[in-house]
Amino acid sequence: MISMARERRLAEIFVEVADSLVEDFDVIDLLQRLSTRCVELLDVSAAGILLADSQGELQIIAASDEHTRLLELFALQHDQGPCVECYRTGTARTNISLARAEVTAGWPRFAARARETGYVSTHAIPLRLRSRVVGALNLFQATPHRLGDDDIVLAQALADVATIAILQQRTLEQSHVENSQLETALTSRVLIEQVKGVLAERWNTSVDDAFAAFRSYARARHLRLSDLATRIISGAFDTAAIPPPAPDRTSDDRG
Helix, strand or coil: CCCHHHHHHHHHHHHHHHHHCCCCCCHHHHHHHHHHHHHHHHCCCEEEEEEECCCCCEEEEEECCCCHHHHHHHHHHHCCCHHHHHHHHCCCEEEEECCCCCCCCCCHHHHHHHHHHCCCEEEEEEEEECCEEEEEEEEEECCCCCCCHHHHHHHHHHHHHHHHHHHHHHHHHHHHHHHHHHHHHHHHHHHHHHHHHHHHHHHCCCHHHHHHHHHHHHHHCCCCHHHHHHHHHHCCCCHHHCCCCCCCHHHHHHC
């Protein structure tokens, strides 16, 4: 069972993470802290967080320390290692003995490098949210003791927190793109409304007819409405080049 002191520390860490999940938070710094907390809470020797790139290959994004040999070990897993299997299947691989050739047969280079670095066992925990897997948490042990069920549950909880942080950041970045697009669209709409008014007054016609003429001119020349409106408002375009709408003969006849 988790001791009271460890339970208290765990609560503090989750509060720390929650406080970090604000707009424009530094996701790299947060994941770095989480990897360090894994070492602190799980009694493992090293931890790293690997994310899949656009080609589905795992790349190191955070590690509990910056030792070159450890980073090289994490880097190896872009093409082989337990984290690759974990990422592809979405299933945790725990208490893997690096000394057993039959267990590590699928990734001999990784296992050999891990043993050279001083590790005797490793664990790979998926970074997943429901069916979506974005990477893996890799844990290493330099002493031969097994992680119990409670430790594995805790490791998965920390991996879940890392996943939420990553997806939160991606959502914020996408939101920024969408907000920027929305802001641009709204600004463009204001300019177009101004142009409609200018042309309607110049031609002594309705704003609907002015807009139709403006739009027809832009489309015929493959111009963006916002670009043409900007040029008109800035005085860089002579509106005399736009054919005015035909007179409303119905109104004339009625008069």
